[in-house]
Amino acid sequence: MAVKTLLVEDDDRIRAALRLALGEEGFEVVEASDVAEGLAAFEREQPDVLLVDIMLGDSDGRDLIREVRTRSQVPIIITSARGDTTDVVAGLEAGADDYVVKPIVVKELAARMRAVRRRDAPVRSEESPTDLVVLSTGPDGLTFSANGGWLRRGADEVTLTAMEFRLLVELSQHLGQMLSRPQLLELVWGYRSSNDDRLVDVTVRRLRVKLEEDPSQPQHLVTVRGLGYRLQATT
Amino acid sequence: MRALGLRGRVILGFAAGALLLSVTVTLVTDVVSARYLVDQRERAASRQAVVNGLFVESRLTRDGADPSGALGAVRLGTGAEAVLVAPDASASTAIGLGTEDLPAGLVTATEAGQPSVQRYRFGGTPVVAIGVPLQGGYAYYEVTELENLDTTLQTIIWAGVGAALLTSLLGAALGWWAASRVLRPLNHVAQAATKLAAGDLDARAPTTTDPDLTAISSSFNAMADTLATRIQRDAQFAADVSHELRSPLTTMTASASVLEARRAELPDVAREAVDLLVVDIARFAELLEDLLDLARDHEPLDLESQPVVDLADLASIELEGRQQVLVPRGDTRVRADSRRLGRVIANLVQNADAHGGGVERVTVERVGDAVRMSVADAGPGVPPEDREAVFDRFSRGTSTPSRASSGGTGLGLALVRDHVLAHGGACWYEDADSGGACFVVEIPGASP
Numbered sequence: 001m002a003v004k005t006l007l008v009e010d011d012d013r014i015r016a017a018l019r020l021a022l023g024e025e026g027f028e029v030v031e032a033s034d035v036a037e038g039l040a041a042f043e044r045e046q047p048d049v050l051l052v053d054i055m056l057g058d059s060d061g062r063d064l065i066r067e068v069r070t071r072s073q074v075p076i077i078i079t080s081a082r083g084d085t086t087d088v089v090a091g092l093e094a095g096a097d098d099y100v101v102k103p104i105v106v107k108e109l110a111a112r113m114r115a116v117r118r119r120d121a122p123v124r125s126e127e128s129p130t131d132l133v134v135l136s137t138g139p140d141g142l143t144f145s146a147n148g149g150w151l152r153r154g155a156d157e158v159t160l161t162a163m164e165f166r167l168l169v170e171l172s173q174h175l176g177q178m179l180s181r182p183q184l185l186e187l188v189w190g191y192r193s194s195n196d197d198r199l200v201d202v203t204v205r206r207l208r209v210k211l212e213e214d215p216s217q218p219q220h221l222v223t224v225r226g227l228g229y230r231l232q233a234t235t
Numbered sequence: 236m237r238a239l240g241l242r243g244r245v246i247l248g249f250a251a252g253a254l255l256l257s258v259t260v261t262l263v264t265d266v267v268s269a270r271y272l273v274d275q276r277e278r279a280a281s282r283q284a285v286v287n288g289l290f291v292e293s294r295l296t297r298d299g300a301d302p303s304g305a306l307g308a309v310r311l312g313t314g315a316e317a318v319l320v321a322p323d324a325s326a327s328t329a330i331g332l333g334t335e336d337l338p339a340g341l342v343t344a345t346e347a348g349q350p351s352v353q354r355y356r357f358g359g360t361p362v363v364a365i366g367v368p369l370q371g372g373y374a375y376y377e378v379t380e381l382e383n384l385d386t387t388l389q390t391i392i393w394a395g396v397g398a399a400l401l402t403s404l405l406g407a408a409l410g411w412w413a414a415s416r417v418l419r420p421l422n423h424v425a426q427a428a429t430k431l432a433a434g435d436l437d438a439r440a441p442t443t444t445d446p447d448l449t450a451i452s453s454s455f456n457a458m459a460d461t462l463a464t465r466i467q468r469d470a471q472f473a474a475d476v477s478h479e480l481r482s483p484l485t486t487m488t489a490s491a492s493v494l495e496a497r498r499a500e501l502p503d504v505a506r507e508a509v510d511l512l513v514v515d516i517a518r519f520a521e522l523l524e525d526l527l528d529l530a531r532d533h534e535p536l537d538l539e540s541q542p543v544v545d546l547a548d549l550a551s552i553e554l555e556g557r558q559q560v561l562v563p564r565g566d567t568r569v570r571a572d573s574r575r576l577g578r579v580i581a582n583l584v585q586n587a588d589a590h591g592g593g594v595e596r597v598t599v600e601r602v603g604d605a606v607r608m609s610v611a612d613a614g615p616g617v618p619p620e621d622r623e624a625v626f627d628r629f630s631r632g633t634s635t636p637s638r639a640s641s642g643g644t645g646l647g648l649a650l651v652r653d654h655v656l657a658h659g660g661a662c663w664y665e666d667a668d669s670g671g672a673c674f675v676v677e678i679p680g681a682s683p
Binding site: 081102103107225 | 477481482485486487488493520523542543552570574
């Protein structure tokens, strides 16, 4: 079954070209041209992945992302004509999982769309019967199960986006070890590139908000010598 | 010799002025006080000589003393000597000196009944001689040394020299202070200019109420305002161009990828046209990115706010599939914008591939406080005359055949230089051991 994609883009010609090109890559594209139309299409079509432009004429793509995030953890990729740090970071802060800068190379975009949709945990080796990671104990203790696909604070499940989940999976499999930004980028987003430190940084920041009691004083997801990050359990 | 700065000249001027003033004052003081003291001394000596003369006279006439007895009773001051000459110069009695030691003019005048005073040098010593005619044809002479007066005058001169030196020093200090006062507002402007040059567009000279200085600070600030506005406008323009060009380019690349995917269904001529289109759209996109990068990244980075990255890791990422050429040595961590440093490595690798027959070896090593990366290729090297120019925009070596076949945008090494300079580093060309070209990049290492 074709992957249903909602493309929110205000330029008719880009929309048409991307629809054709993504169609060749096996995606079914639904189009919308602004935030209101995008939200309506999102409710109606229940897409598998969203492509959202930041500058949508008078409206702001980030509003759409924030609104969608209140009700769904669907993978979202930003398509932006600006590669400036502030634009990209603001979009990622709003809840997007990845971003591509125009002009878009369609094969690369398709690869990223496939990557953000993978939520399956990596196969565990035979001798570890459980993948349960206890990050803290007590009534509000944090436990994480990669195979189960959940993070719980006490008995409540914490909702994670696809990339937050995958980041947690990689870090929990290297519990107590530092992973550098390039390593995380390759393990989580699946690309070897030196471009996207901010992708890792912003996603870590978002994960801390969900994980830590005080995100500015992280106890579990700590920065290591400015080089990378480490997940650790509190004893 | 280097010309003196403004401060130096002001200090020198003040010191010279003070010196001239104090020397003048000393000289005038010396001359005036010398004359005054000599006059004083001469008057005192004259009075004393007259008193002594009258005393001798009374001894001779009233007491009937003989000349030597009369003279012997005279009490002379220090450095004074006396001569008593009998009428018609028939006999003379002297204490210390004789008639022949007296100036002839003085003797003549005194013998003529005229009391006289004359200054002269006697045996190298300045003296004053006073002649007093006495009753009965006697003449009384007294000669007083002025030597200790000279000592006094010398003391005054030495004091004057000391005072001159001191005033010169004080003058210099005053000059230094005055120069600092004058230069302080200029220094404020200079500091603001330095900050501005370092990329702080909000840097302004402090406003002042001094009417002599408002001109310079306000015109500097006006210039800074204009500059800031222009830079912001340029940045806005680059952002607008970026957006306006990227949108149609997105349509083009996406459409071209559809044509490429359906390449097999096209007739031969159309297929050839599509191939040309696809390659050049990609190159156009690359060129646009390079141009925007050049337009955007002109400010020096604040390295402290950058994350720590391992240059060897970045090189390993950019050398995907041929990491065996990478030789890392030591602690190669740096503080850097990894996107920009990644571009540096990618461009050097691309350059080696396009012009140097492929990358031969990439060495990343710690050299003192810096991390150095050398990218050596297997090509013919760069001729000496092109070694500086290779880092220029759109530069193409004379050995490179043509634009189309060489690949790349011609901006790669210019971007390398821009990015490296922004990181406070340097880049240069060397000959590789193997005879090929070796491009070296050095940026400050992260402190452990």
